[in-house]
Amino acid sequence: MTTIVIADDEALLRKALAALLxxxxxxxxxxxxxxxxxxxxxxxxxxPDVLVIDLEMPGVDGLSAVAAIRKVLPDQxxxxxxxxxxxxxxxxxxxxxxxxxxxxxxxxxxxASVIATLHEGRRWIDPDVSALALIDDCPLTDREIDVLRATxxxxxxxxxxxxxxxxxxxxxxxxxNAMRKTQTQTRHEAARYAREHDWL
Numbered sequence: 001m002t003t004i005v006i007a008d009d010e011a012l013l014r015k016a017l018a019a020l021l022x023x024x025x026x027x028x029x030x031x032x033x034x035x036x037x038x039x040x041x042x043x044x045x046x047x048p049d050v051l052v053i054d055l056e057m058p059g060v061d062g063l064s065a066v067a068a069i070r071k072v073l074p075d076q077x078x079x080x081x082x083x084x085x086x087x088x089x090x091x092x093x094x095x096x097x098x099x100x101x102x103x104x105x106x107x108x109x110x111x112a113s114v115i116a117t118l119h120e121g122r123r124w125i126d127p128d129v130s131a132l133a134l135i136d137d138c139p140l141t142d143r144e145i146d147v148l149r150a151t152x153x154x155x156x157x158x159x160x161x162x163x164x165x166x167x168x169x170x171x172x173x174x175x176x177n178a179m180r181k182t183q184t185q186t187r188h189e190a191a192r193y194a195r196e197h198d199w200l
Contacts, residue, residue: 002119005031005046007039007065008054008081017052017108024112036060040068047073050115054104055082055089063089066096077118079111082129088138088145088199090129100124138199144178147171149200152191 004027008014011034018029030046033039033053037060043051051069055062062080069076079100080093090101100118102111103126114124140148143164150160157175161168175187182193194200 001026001028002050002115003028003030003046003048004050004052004115005029005033005039005042005048006052007033007036007042007057007062009035009057010054013104017111020108021112021115024109025116027112027115036062036065039065043069043076044072047076049119050077050079052079052081052111052115055080055093063092063096066093066098070096079115079118079124081111088197101129102126103128138197139181140178140194140199141174144174144181145194145200147174148178148187148191148194151175151187152195152200157187 002025004021006014006017006029008017014032014034018032021027022029030048031042033042036057039051039053040060053062053065057065060068066078066080069078078098079102080098081102081104083104093101100114100123102114102124106126117124138145146164147160150163155163157168157171160166161171164171175190178194179185179187179190182190184190184193191200
């Protein structure tokens, strides 16, 4: 029996999966979560074999929830459901060690099969998701992405330096490089440009 927690803010889809997945495989749903914070709480409490989590949720999104869970449960197996397989987001998810990606439009039988695959210690990325992940035209380095992400969250260069354990001058250099690569005039414009192109 594979135990799972399902996290998705779309109640209809979440409840449908909770009802259908046990019919498609040897699966037991331990809990349902309606947002990222709820997903963190339920996963830490039940420690399921596989966490099935939506990428895009209000407030704490899927990736932020995964990052928080990883700090406490570094070996937690995670299957991410996604509608939009954006390259930048997939790159971040893979760095966080997410083992599986499935389209939200997939049949319950397929999702159940992937859950079994992950529980056996293997990985799975749906072909349509992996195809989109290969389209990566981002010219920014990981550090430039880090500083732009913090900029988009409203932090100053001084705050960013403290957060990333960098010298303030180094942060300004990263921001300057990012502005040049995005052909923008300010760091906030660069952050907006990067977000619009799904690089963050």
